[in-house]
Amino acid sequence: xxxxIDAYSIQNWLExxxxxxxxxxxxxxxxxEKEPDFILDNEVVLEETIKATVQLVVGERCALSASSGxxxxxxxxxxxxxxxxxxxxxxxxxxxxxxRLYDLGVKKQDLEGTxxxxxxxxxxxxxxxxxxxxxxxxxxSGVVGQNIVLEGMAxxxxxxxxxxxxxxxxxxAHTLSGTIADERRHVGFGENRIGSLIQQHPEKRPEVEQMQxxxxxxxxxxxxxxxxxxxxANELEAAGIERPHxxxxxxxxxxxxxxxxxxxxxxxxxKEFKTRLGRxxxxxxxxxxx
Amino acid sequence: MGTAPVRxxxxxxxxxxxxxxxxxxFWFHSVEGYLSGTTYGHREETVDDSPSGAxxxxxxxxxxxxxxxxxxxxxxxxxxxIAIAPNQLTKIFLSTQVADEGRHLEVLLHRMRDxxxxxxxxxxxxxxxxxxxxxxxELLRLVQGRDWEAAIFAQNVILESLxxxxxxxxxxxxxxxxxxxxxxxIKDERRHIGFxxxxxxxxxxxxxxxxxxxxxxxxxxDHLILDMLxxxxxxxxxxxxxxxxxxxxxxxxxxxxxxx
Amino acid sequence: MVDPxxxxxxxxxxxxxxxxxxxxxxxxxxxxxxxKFYRKWRGPGDQLGPNEAICPVCKVVIRSSRExxxxxxxxxxxxxxxLVVVESADGTLEARVSY
Numbered sequence: 001x002x003x004x005i006d007a008y009s010i011q012n013w014l015e016x017x018x019x020x021x022x023x024x025x026x027x028x029x030x031x032x033e034k035e036p037d038f039i040l041d042n043e044v045v046l047e048e049t050i051k052a053t054v055q056l057v058v059g060e061r062c063a064l065s066a067s068s069g070x071x072x073x074x075x076x077x078x079x080x081x082x083x084x085x086x087x088x089x090x091x092x093x094x095x096x097x098x099x100r101l102y103d104l105g106v107k108k109q110d111l112e113g114t115x116x117x118x119x120x121x122x123x124x125x126x127x128x129x130x131x132x133x134x135x136x137x138x139x140x141s142g143v144v145g146q147n148i149v150l151e152g153m154a155x156x157x158x159x160x161x162x163x164x165x166x167x168x169x170x171x172x173a174h175t176l177s178g179t180i181a182d183e184r185r186h187v188g189f190g191e192n193r194i195g196s197l198i199q200q201h202p203e204k205r206p207e208v209e210q211m212q213x214x215x216x217x218x219x220x221x222x223x224x225x226x227x228x229x230x231x232x233a234n235e236l237e238a239a240g241i242e243r244p245h246x247x248x249x250x251x252x253x254x255x256x257x258x259x260x261x262x263x264x265x266x267x268x269x270x271k272e273f274k275t276r277l278g279r280x281x282x283x284x285x286x287x288x289x290x
Numbered sequence: 291m292g293t294a295p296v297r298x299x300x301x302x303x304x305x306x307x308x309x310x311x312x313x314x315x316f317w318f319h320s321v322e323g324y325l326s327g328t329t330y331g332h333r334e335e336t337v338d339d340s341p342s343g344a345x346x347x348x349x350x351x352x353x354x355x356x357x358x359x360x361x362x363x364x365x366x367x368x369x370x371x372i373a374i375a376p377n378q379l380t381k382i383f384l385s386t387q388v389a390d391e392g393r394h395l396e397v398l399l400h401r402m403r404d405x406x407x408x409x410x411x412x413x414x415x416x417x418x419x420x421x422x423x424x425x426x427x428e429l430l431r432l433v434q435g436r437d438w439e440a441a442i443f444a445q446n447v448i449l450e451s452l453x454x455x456x457x458x459x460x461x462x463x464x465x466x467x468x469x470x471x472x473x474x475x476i477k478d479e480r481r482h483i484g485f486x487x488x489x490x491x492x493x494x495x496x497x498x499x500x501x502x503x504x505x506x507x508x509x510x511x512d513h514l515i516l517d518m519l520x521x522x523x524x525x526x527x528x529x530x531x532x533x534x535x536x537x538x539x540x541x542x543x544x545x546x547x548x549x550x
Numbered sequence: 551m552v553d554p555x556x557x558x559x560x561x562x563x564x565x566x567x568x569x570x571x572x573x574x575x576x577x578x579x580x581x582x583x584x585x586k587f588y589r590k591w592r593g594p595g596d597q598l599g600p601n602e603a604i605c606p607v608c609k610v611v612i613r614s615s616r617e618x619x620x621x622x623x624x625x626x627x628x629x630x631x632x633l634v635v636v637e638s639a640d641g642t643l644e645a646r647v648s649y
Contacts, residue, residue, distance in 0.1 A: 010393040011330055027315060064372065064381060068388060071369035072430075077399070077411045084365060084392030087372070091385030092314045094378065111378075298615050299587045300624050304632055311630040319581030320628075454608075477579045477628075480608040484629025487607055491649025546606065546647055 008082035008189065021181050028096035028178050033171035035103050044235040050104050052161075054118040055226065056097040059154060062127035064090035066134045066146040073137035075197075082189050086147075089182040096175050122221035122290075126150075129215050140197050140204045141211055147190025148276050149215045155183040156269045160248050160261075167244035187276070195280040205282060212277065213285035220266055221290035227262035312379045317386035317481075324477055331397030331471035339465045340405060350468070351405055353460070353525045355417035358398045358410070360453055363426035364482075365391035367445040370433035374441070383485060390478040397471050404467070421517040425449070428511060439493055439500050440507045446486020447543055448508070452515055452522075454479045455539035460526040487543055494547060501548065508549055515540065568617040570601045577610075580627045587613050588628060603645040607631045618643055 024030070039049050067086040074080045098111065106114050130145040162176040198204065236243055245254035249268050253261060274284040302310070310316055327333060341347045368387045375381045402410035429449065432441040454476065461472040494501055519540065523533045572586040580588060589611045591604055598604065600617045608629035614622070622635040624645055633645035 010389065010396050013389075014325060014393075022318065061378075064385065068369045068372040068385065071388070072366050077395070080365065081392045081396055084369070084388045087369060087385045088314070088389040091382045092318075095314045095382055098378070296583050296587075299584055299627065300614055300622070302625065307625050307632065308630070311627055316581060316627075320579055323578035323580070323582070323585070480579065480610070480629045484607050484626065484631050487629075487647065488631050488649060491647065495649045543607070 008078040010081055010085055013085035013088075013185075016181075016185070021178055025174070025178065027099040028092070028175035029171045030174060033174060035100075035171060036169050038236070038239070038241055039104070039169070042235060042239060044231050046104060048230055048232045048235075050101060050106060050114065051118045052226065053097055053100050053104065054115050055120055055123055055222070057094060057101065057115060058119045058123055058127065059150070060090055060093040060097060062130060063146065063150055063154070064094055066130055066142060066150070069131070069134035069137075070139060070142045070146065073134075073139040073142065075139060079189075079193055082193075086186055086189070089186070093179050093182070096179070100172065100175065120222050120225050122218045122225060126215050126218035126222065129211060129218070133211065138207075140194060140201055141208050143190055143194050143197075144208050144277075144280075144282065145211055145215060147186050148194070148280075149212055149219075149273065151183050151186040151190060152272050152276060153219050153269050155180065155187055156265060156272060158183065160253075160265055160268075163246040163248040164244065164253055167246060191276055191280055198281045202281075208282055209285050212273065212282070213287050216270065216273065216285070216287035217290065219269065220287060223262050223266050224290050227258040227265075230258050233258060309379060311481075312383035312485075314382055314386060317383075317389075320481075321390075321478070324474060328470075328474065330400040331393075331474050332467050333470065336466050336470055338404065338467050340467065341465065347405060349525065350465075351402060351407060351413070352417045353522075354398050354402050354405075354468075355414040356419055356422055356522065356525070357453075357457075358395060358402070358414035359418035359422050359426060360449065361391055361395040361398060362414075363422075363429055364445065364449060364453075365395055366426070367429045367433055367441065367449070370430065371438070371441055371445065374433075374436045374438050376438065380489070387482055387485070390482070394475050394478070397474070401468065401471055419518065419521050421514045421521065425511065425514045425518065428514070432507070439490060439504060442486050442489055443504050443507055444511060446482050447490060447547065448511055448515055448540075450479055450483040450486060451540045451543045452518060454483055455536045456519070456522045456526065458539075459523075459528055459532065459536055463527065483543060487547065490547055504547075505549060508544065567619065568600060570599070570613075570615055570617075572613055572615055579610075584627050588626075589613060603633070603635060603643060605629060605631060605633065605645060607647060612645065623648075 022028075039045050064087065067083050067090050071080050071083045071087065074083060101111065101114065102108065130142070130150060133141040133145055158176050158180045162173055162180065165173040165176065198208075233243065243254040245252050247253070249264055251264055256264070270284075270287075277284045341350055365388065368384055368391050372381050372384045372388070375384055399410040399414070402413065407413045429441070429444045432444050435441075457472045457476050457479070461469050461476065464472060490504075494504075516537070519537055520533075522528075523536055528536060574585045575589040577585050577588045577590060589602075591609050591611045596611070598611065599613070601614045603612050603618060603624060604610070605612055605626040605628070608626060608631075610626060610628050612624050612626050612633070614624065618624075618635050620635055620637045620643065624633040624635060625631070626633060626645075632648050634648045635643050636646050638644045
């Protein structure tokens with residue numbers, strides 16, 4: 001038990017983040033790193049990039065509300081303190097992705113308007129399902145929804161984005177690698193802490209499974225909107241810019257159509273859900289495909 | 291803001307200043323200054339000269355128990371406040387406060403463990419004063435009632451000012467490890483009381499009618515605070531003439547906001 | 551209307567402010583690039599320089615690279631307060647919180 005408490009401690013957070021991968025960063029990246037010209041100079045690519053970044057801000061705002069809201073529902077001190085560090089991580093993510101919007105040219109006074117204009121309604125519904133559980137102080141559902149479903153999705157999305165950005169956008173890849181490192185702790189907490197709580201509260205299973213099914217549906221709908229209507233690939237092709245041949249889950253993203261990329265991401269996330277949920281004793285529910 | 295040298299910080303536009311000080315980046319580089327090289331709030335090499343006599347040791351454990359419950363209330367309060375914070379910047383600042391409060395609770399519980407307490411959270415709950423527990427209850431009631439001004443007043447002005455005053459007084463005569471732990475906490479508290487006072491000050495300036503409601507909250511909480519101050523002064527061995535000084539430190543912040 | 555936070559150009563006939571080169575004094579509660587603007591207050595016997603004021607909220611000494619005059623704006627980063635320099639009844643300068 002002592003090891004578990006230490007892993008959830010703020011001391012552990014201080015040693016893992018400030019004294020490690022966040023050292024010498026500024027808003028999540030190196031002070032000299034900049035967004036590349038092929039994004040800033042092309043109106044269509046720029047708008048798509050802003051749109052994608054808005055979804056990250058929306059997701060992280062939801063994570064911030066959920067992790068802070070769960071602190072007062074936590075049944076033990078170690079969980080409370082872990083969630084305190086997670087709250088801080090999520091706030092940092094909100095901040096770094098917001099700063100990316102500024103770096104992409106969004107004016108500070110237009111931030112909320114830009115978020116409202118581009119926030120995907122399916123992602124908003126996804127968030128609402130989770131936040132309803134948090135509002136009711138339902139710790140088990142809240143942590144599964146937050147640390148397994150939301151964080152599991154974010155983990156895979158960030159990994160895919162990282163693979164796509166690493167060869168062409170060192171700045172954003174750097175930001176993403178820091179957030180991925182944070183997500184590792186969050187999904188780990190979700191599995192380890194909730195595994196034992198589910199055993200103590202087997203009656204919670206049906207409700208948690210239904211929540212996973214609903215959240216998964218809106219997640220897939222968000223992916224569908226994000227990939228199917230995305231003009232970035234066409235625009236880069238028209239401009240004669242070759243897409244990088246990044247590898248993700250064993251496939252070459254540089255040669256795939258957006259719909260194929262959507263499929264790879266959706267399959268990866270759902271497979272992860274199934275594995276993680278199985279480990280904590282929750283039966284994965286296949287969502288409808290939008 | 292970048293890492294470039296700053297010629298004159300006081301020339302910043304106010305909005306830019308607030309954006310800077312409420313950010314994660316600011317918090318991160320601030321705590322780095324005084325927390326790096328520490329473990330559970332103190333340097334490894336600091337000699338643990340904690341009271342060896344059973345009575346003094348038990349006394350210190352009781353004092354730390356009260357601090358733990360105060361920090362627990364602050365952690366619960368700050369995390370609950372995020373949901374009702376009026377904008378993103380404020381939410382981000384409160385997230386740093388949540389981490390600060392969680393850290394305080396952690397280092398204090400750890401200190402109790404160092405002093406031989408096997409289950410510090412339970413022991414803290416058992417030993418803490420009734421007034422403090424009542425205050426915790428009242429604070430959470432305000433947070434759950436989604437009353438932003440009243441909750442910020444209770445948490446970041448009243449509770450934090452009290453802690454600031456008591457911790458400073460205690461640190462002066464504490465053993466070296468406890469002193470280092472308290473000094474680190476005091477540095478965090480500066481941000482919290484400053485945030486509360488300035489946030490409320492701006493709001494009272496823009497909406498003076500809020501003052502009547504807050505005066506009522508203060509009236510409800512004042513007797514608890516003064517009782518807590520009395521208990522704390524006795525526990526940490528504050529001389530009678532310094533007791534008034536402690537009370538003044540607390541009262542000054544509420545007076546600056548126009549509550550007499 | 552005159553912004554009370556703007557520095558006046560003249561105070562009692564003096565038009566030139568003294569300038570100060572600030573150096574770090576070991577204050578570690580704000581990011582490195584801001585540390586030279588603050589120092590610890592050493593208690594009632596601590597003599598403040600003409601470019602220094604005590605923050606009434608958190609009791610840290612705030613420093614400026616120029617001599618302080620009434621009406622000047624100061625920021626206390628450790629407690630995130632905006633202050634304005636005023637002349638107190640005894641003729642000394644003090645900082646007051648400006649919400």
